[in-house]
Amino acid sequence: MKTLVLTLLSTAFASPAPVPAEPPADIVFDVLRNGQAFGRHEVRFDEGEAGELLVDIDIELRAGLGPITVFRYEHAAEEVWRDGQLVSLEAETLKDGDRIAVDVERGDTGLIDLMPSSHWLGYDPAERRILNTETGEAMPVEIEDLGLETVETASGEIEARRIRMTGTLTVDLWYDAEGRWVGCAFEARGQSIRYVLQDA
Incomplete structure (x- = not known):
């Protein structure tokens, strides 16, 4: 197992996006690969004993031929937020x-x-680096606001703002009028990946 333990110091970057004072509704996606079931991506929220916001993220993706698994990806993380600031992040990823x-x-x-x-908070188009939760390292990105459009969810289509983030991958993300993450799509290894929001 590879382990990275990092203590990061403050510096003059843009402030984080507003963090909810109360735990928001959980976010649950079905993940599709080329239109077929591929796994789940869940973001669940709770309040800690000291009033901090606890964010648990669980991603499980699998592709196979019958009972034989040919691709597997897992990511489990816990973010702790206090007074609008990220206090700690613990994550473990199974990849390749x-x-x-x-x-x-x-x-x-x-x-x-x-x-x-982790996408759930959204991004400011002015941001040029984000914290890669897989590696614990800063990742250069370009972020574009592509405006409003409709996105499909399990409950029907909703209007959402589309953000395109280009880093190690080019990822399209959708956020509703309240800023809730409601959609995601990207291409990886020649495969089309799409997230469909479920009723949490």
Whole structure:
């Protein structure tokens, strides 16, 4: 297992996007690969004993030939937010047969002001780097606001703002009028991946 333990110091980057004071509704996606079932991506919220916001992220993707698994991806993470700031991030990822563990904590002088790549908070188009939750490293990105359009969910189509983030992948993300993450689509290894929001 590869393990990265990082203490990140504050620096002059853009402030994080507003973090809800109360735990918001959970976000649950069915993930499709070329239109076929591929797995689930869940973001669940709770309140900690000291009033902090706890965010649990669980991704499980699998492709196979009958009972034989030919591709497997797992990502489990917990983010802890306090007073609008990321206090800690613990994550473990299974990717290409390797397990990578990340433990990011607030240092004495504060955590670096990079948004994590967990998508649920959205991104400011002015941001040029985000925190890659798979690796614990800063990741250069370009973010475009592509405007309003409709996106399909399990409950029907809704109007949402489309954001395109280009980094290690080019990912399209959709957010509704309240800023809730409601859709995702990208191409990876020649496969078309699409998220469909479910009723949590």
